[in-house]
Amino acid sequence: MNKSHPSPTVKQGALVGLLLTTPLIALFYLGAQVFSFPFIPFDVFDWLGRVLPGGLVTFGIDLIVSIIAGLNLEDTSRSAKTAEHILALLILLAIGAAVGAALFTWLRRESGWQPERPGWITGITIGVIVALISGGVNQTAAAGPVLSLIWIVGIFVLWGIAHLRVYNRLVELPPPLHPSLAGIQQVDGSAQVEVMDRRRFIVRLGGSAAAFTVIGAGLGSVLRGSGSLGGDDLPQQPTWSSANVLPNADAALMPVTGTRPEFTSIRNHYRIDINSFPPVLREDSWTLDITGLARNPLRLTLDDLKNNYEPLHQFITLSCISNPVGGDLIGTQRWTGVSLQRILADAEPAGQVTDLLIRSSDGFYETLSRALVESDPRIMLCYAWDGLPLTTAHGFPLRLYIPDRYGMKQPKWINEIELADHYEEGYWVRRGWDELAQVKITAVIDTIAVDNRVEVDGRSRIPIGGIAYGGARGIQQVEVQIDQGDWQPAELRTPISDLTWVIWRYDWPFEPGDHLISVRCTDGRGIAQIVSASGERPSGATGLHRRRTHV
Ligand SMILES: Nc1nc2c(c(=O)[nH]1)N[C@H]1C(S)=C(S)[C@@H](COP(=O)(O)O)O[C@H]1N2
C-alpha cells in the first residue's frame, strides 16, 4: 500500500457510484423478470411522482408530452411511458452517483485503506429506505414482502461493499500516470506486468459493469417468467366489437379516409396514470368496499357487481385533460358497468353524506358529489370494455365513468368508496388542476385527403375530415374555414352515442396553392367552442385546430 498517494477524489466517487449502479439495475431487472421482485428504479420514480410538488411533476409531464408532440411520435401515451421509464433509470443512476460521491467524501476524512463497515451501513440504510418506498407503491410484484425486503437490502449491501472494495483498490493505485507510461507492458523480473493506475482501473471497472449489465439484462429478458414488469395484457378472447356492429352502422355519412377510427380498439386506447407499470390486482382477493356514513356498508366482489346489478352498456369517449387540441390522448370505447346510483342506494347513505371519496389501489383518489350521482344514472362503475374484463392497464377490476368530465376525475383500480360529510380535493386537483375538469369542446382536423379527391356537383373536391367532441353535450355544428374565407358548414355523421365524439367531413372545392385550414364547432346546446388558444393546464386545452396544406 502506498501511503503517499492522495485519497481518491469525490469525482471518482461519483463515477464509481454511477458505474456500480448499472449492474445494480440489471440485477433488479433480473429479479423482477424471473422472481417477480419489485423493479426498484420504477418504484422510486413512481414514489417521487407522488411526493414531489405537483407543479414540478406537471411541468415534467407537459415537457415530455410536448417533446413527443414535437418529435411527431405516433402514440403519445406509449411514448410518454417509455420516456418516463428512461427517466426513472437516469434518476436512479444519478442517485447512485450522488451516493458514491457522498461515500467517498466520508471515506476521505480518514486517509488510506478503510474497513468495509461504511459500505454495509450505506447498503443497509439505502436498502431499507428503498424497500419501504417499494413496499408502499409497488402493485405489480408477486414476491412476498419479506422476501422482497431481503432481496432489496441484500443487493444494496453488495453494492455498498463494492464501493468500499473499489475505494480501497483506488487507494493502493497511483493517480493517473503520465499517458506515456500508463498501460505500457514493463519487464519485471521474468513476468510481464501491466502498469495500473486509477484511471485505467476505473475504465476496467466500467467495462466489467457494462458486461455484467448486459448479461443481467439479457438473462432477464430471456428468462422472463410471470415477471413483475407486466407487458401489455391484451385480450385473447374475441371482443364485442369483433362480433357486432356499432349502433350508428347505417349512418349515411362516411368518414373521410385518414380520419381516426370511430371506435378505438383496446390496443390503441391511450393510457395515462401515475404508474410506471399498471397495478396488478387479483380478482379473488379484490373487493369494492363502501365505507363511511353508510347505514348498510357494502363489501362487493366482482361477481356481486356483475350478477346482482343490471349491466349498463354505454359508448363513451374518454379524453385526458392533458390532451392538446388535435392530440391522441382520447378514445372511444364501449364500457360496461353498474350505475353508481344503484350501489349508493343499496349502501343507504346517512342524511349528512355530501360526497363520495373514491380511492384506488395506486394511491389515486377523487371526490364525487352525492347530488351528482343521484341526478345522473349514467355515472357508472365499469368492469368491462368491448365486452371483456378491463385490462390491467385500464383499471382492472373496476373504474369509474362520469359523463362530461376529463379522465382525471375517473379513477381506475378502485377499491373503496367512502361516504363522507365533506368534500376533499382529488389527486390532480391538489396538484393544481381544475376542480370540475369539465370537457372543453373542440374540433380536430384528422386528414386533408389531397389524394382522394371526389367529384361533387361536377367539381373536384378534397375531402377534409376529423372529429369533434363535446363531452356529454354533443356537437350540433362543425364549420371549416379556408384561409380567411367564410366559415362553411361541415357534414356530421350520426355519432355512436350522445356521449361520444362526432365524425365530420367537408368536401372542399379547392383552388391550387398553399392554404391554411381551420375548424370550429358548437355544442349540442348551441354554445360555440372557445376559439382562443390556451394550454392544457389547468382546465384542458382550447383553441382552433388548424392545418396547412399545399395543393
Ligand atoms: N387509479 C388511477 N386512476 C386514474 C389515473 C391514475 O393515475 N390512477 N389517471 C386518470 C387519468 S389522468 C386519465 S386521463 C384516465 C385515463 O384512463 P385510460 O388510461 O384508461 O385511458 O385515467 C384516470 N384514472
Ligand SMILES: [Mo]
Ligand atoms: Mo389524464
